[in-house]
Amino acid sequence: MTWSDETTTAQRERSQQALQTHGGLLDVSALPSFAFSHRSLMWWSTAGLMAIEGAVFALAVVTMLFLRVHAPAWPLSGQLPPELLWGSLNTLVMLSSVIPNHWTKRAAEALDLRGARIGMLLCLGWAAVFLAVRVLEFRALNCRWDDDAYGSIVWMLMALHTTHLVTDFVDSSVLAAVLYRKPLALRRFVDVSENCLYWDFVVLSWLPLYAAVYWLPRMGAS
C-alpha cells in the first residue's frame, strides 16, 4: 500500500464517521467537500483519458509491428535507424521528471500551497527541457513521413507522443497560474494531484514508444 492509499483509507473512514441520521434522513453536511485519488471524480476522468490514449498508443505500436512483420527489412528502404543520442537522453530526462512530479503530488495532497506552486514550476522546467530535446529528436529520425510506411509510422508515433507532451505542458502551465490566483478553491489541489497522475502516464507511456521507434529498427531483419 502506498502512502497515498493509506491516506485515502484513513480519510474515508473519517468520512463515514461524519455521517449522521436525523429523523430517518441521512445528513451528509459534515462530509468533506473534496477528496483525493479514486474517491474524486477527477481521478475517474483522468483514468478514462489514460485508458483511451493508452489504447491509441497500443494500437499505434501494434500497427508498427504489423507493418514490420510484413516488411522485408526495417527500416524499409535502407534508411539508418533514428540516432540513439537524443532519444535516449530524453528518456532519461522524462523519467527523472517523475521525481519533482511526485513531490508536487505529495505537496498537493497535504494541501501545501507553497510546495504545490514550487513543484509545478519545477515540473514545467523539466517539461521545457524535454520539449526542447524532442525537437532535436525529430531532426535525428533519419527518415521522413512520406519516405515509406516505416517513415509514416515512426512519425505517427512521435507526433502522437509529442502532442501529449505539448498539451500536458500547456495544461500544467494553466494550472500553475491558477495556483497563484486568489481566492483559491481547495479542490484545486485535487486538480494538481490528478495532473501529476496524468504526467506519470505521459512519461511512462513513452517507454514502449521509445523501444518501438529507437530499438525495433536495430533488431535485424525478420
Added chain:
Amino acid sequence: MTAHDTLERTWRDPGGFVGWFCAVNHKTIGLRFITTTFVFFAAAGALALVMRLQLARPDNHLIGPDLYNQLFTVHGTTMMFLFAVPVMQAMATYLLPLMLGSRSIAFPRLNAYAYWIYLFGCLMLFGALFANVGPDAGWFSYVPLAGPDYSPGKRSDFWAQLITFSEMSGLLGSIVIIATILKLRAPGMALHRMPLFAWAMLVTSFMVMFAMPSVMFASTALITDRLVGTHFFNPAEGGDALLWQHLFWFFGHPEVYFIFIPALGFMSQIIATFARRPVVGYAAMVLALIATAFMSFGLWVHHMFATNLPELGKAFFTAMSLMIALPTALQIFCWLATLATGRLVLKTPLLFVLAFFFILVLGGLSGVTLGMVPLDLQVHDTYFVVAHLHYVLIGGAVFPLIGAIYYWFPKFSGRLLNERMGQLQFWLFFIGFNLTFFPMHLLGLHGMPRRVYTYPAGMGWETMNLWSTAGAFVIALSVALFVVNVVRSVLRGAPAGNNPWQAGSLEWATASPPSAGNFLQPPVVHGREPLWEPAAQPAGVIGLANDQREVLITSAIEAQPDHRAIFPTPSPWPFVSAAATTLLFVTSIFTPWAVVWASIPVALALIAWFWPRVRETLAEKPLERAP
C-alpha cells in the same frame, strides 16, 4: 422562497438566446441530443427511400451511380455513427442521473461539449453531401478505394473527419457515463442493486473506450495518407491495405455491440415494468452483458473472411462468432422466464420489446450462418448481408429504442403518447420492416450484389425489389405517424403523473418532467427496485446545499456517501470550444497546417472554460471542508 424553488433556480439553465448556448443540465442536453439523433435517423431514412425508389424496377435511371454511391455511404455512415451509437449515449445522458438518484450527470460541461461536437459533425457530413462532396466509398471506407489514388477530391476526407467528430463525442461521452455510474449513485445503490440499463451503459462505455480509438487512429492514418503523403495503406511503399480492415473492424464489430447492449438495457427495464416483477436472473444478466462485451472484441475477422488470412485464424473467429450467441440467448431465456411468470400489461412499449424476440432471433440466426466461412464466401457482399445487418440492428436496437421512447416519453414531457396511434405505428413498423428486409435474404441468395445502383431485367429480382421498396414506404409511414404522435402528445397528451407505469426504478420517483435539480431530497436505496421495496430508513439525503450546485459523491462499489462536490455552472465555453474544434477539423481537410494554427483558438477556448471565476470560488468557500 421554498427549498424546491431555490433548488430549481440553482440548477435551471439560463434563458434567452445566449443562454441557449450555455445549457449544461443533463436533461436539456439529453433532450436536444435525442432529438438531433432522431432528425438524422429520419434524414438517413430519407436517403434510403431514394435508394429504394431507384431499385424498385430494373434499369432504372432515377439517379446515377455517382449519387447512389454517396447515398449509400452517407446512409450507412449516418445510421451507424450519427444515430445508432449516439442515440444510446443521448438516452443515457437524460436517464442515468435520474435512474441513479443524482442531481446531475458527471462533468456536465464536458457532456455539453460532446453534444455540440456531435452536432457539428452531423452538419458537416450533410453539408458535404449537399455540396456534392459527400463520401462515396461505403460506410467502412475501404482502402485502396478510399485512398488517394482511387478517391481524388475531398469526399473521403470528409468521411475521415466525420469519424474524428463522432468518435471524439463518443469517447468523451463514455468518460461522462462511467464517472456518473460509478460515483453518483444514490447511497445504498451498491453495484449489485444497480438497474440493468445502468449496467448496460457501464459495459458499453468501457467497450467504447477500447474500441473507438482504433477507428480514430485508422481514419487519422487514412487522412494523412491522403493529405501529407504517408503510406500506411499503400502496398507499393510497404503499407498494407488489410491493415485498414483490421483497424476498422477491431472497432466495427464491438460497435455493433455498443448499439445492441444499451438496447438490452431498455429491454430489461421495460420487461420488468410490464411484467410487474424484477427480471429473472439478475446476476446472470449482468454477467451475460460483460461476457458479450469481452467476446465482441474477438469477432472482427469474420468481416474479413473473403481476404487471404490463414484458415486456422478464420476457424477461431468462426468459433467466437457462434459462441457470442450464448450470452444473448441466456438473456433471452431470462426475459422469457420473466414474461412467463409475470402479470403482463400489453402496452406499446412492450409490443416493441416483443418484436425484438422475433426479429433479433431471425437476425441472430442469419448471423450464426454468416459466421461460417463457406457460407459467408457464397453470400459475401450480397443482399443477404444487408438483410442480416438490418434484422440485427433494427430488431436488436431500433425496436427496443422506440419502445423506450414510448416508455420514457412521459418522464421527458409529463404527458403520455397516444396508445392507439402507438399500436398502429408498431404494426406498420413491424410489417413494413419485414416486407422491406425479408426479401433481401432471398435476393442475396439469388446473387444480387450490394452497392449496385441498378440491375438488368430478367435476373428474377424485380418482384422482390418492388416488395422491398413498398415495405420501405410502410416504414416511412410508421415513422411519420410516430412524429405526429410525439408532436400531438407534447401539445395535448394525457398528463402522466410521476409514475404512469408503476415502475420500480428511481427515475419514476420524481416529477414528470423532473425539476431542474432532479431530487429535492435525493433518495437512499435499500433494494434493486426501490419503488417496489417496503419503506426503510434512512429514506433520503439531507445536508446538500440547495443554493449551490452541490452533489453527493459515493464510493464506486458500495455507493457509500463519500464527499460533497460543487458542480460547474452553465457556460458558453463548451459551445465556443466545440466551434473552435470544428474549425480545426474542417480546415485541416484543406491544409495540414490548420492542425497548428487552428489549435490556438481551441486552446484559448479550453483555458477560458477551465479558468476559475472569483465569484463562484467565493460562493463555494463557505461549504468547503478538507478531507
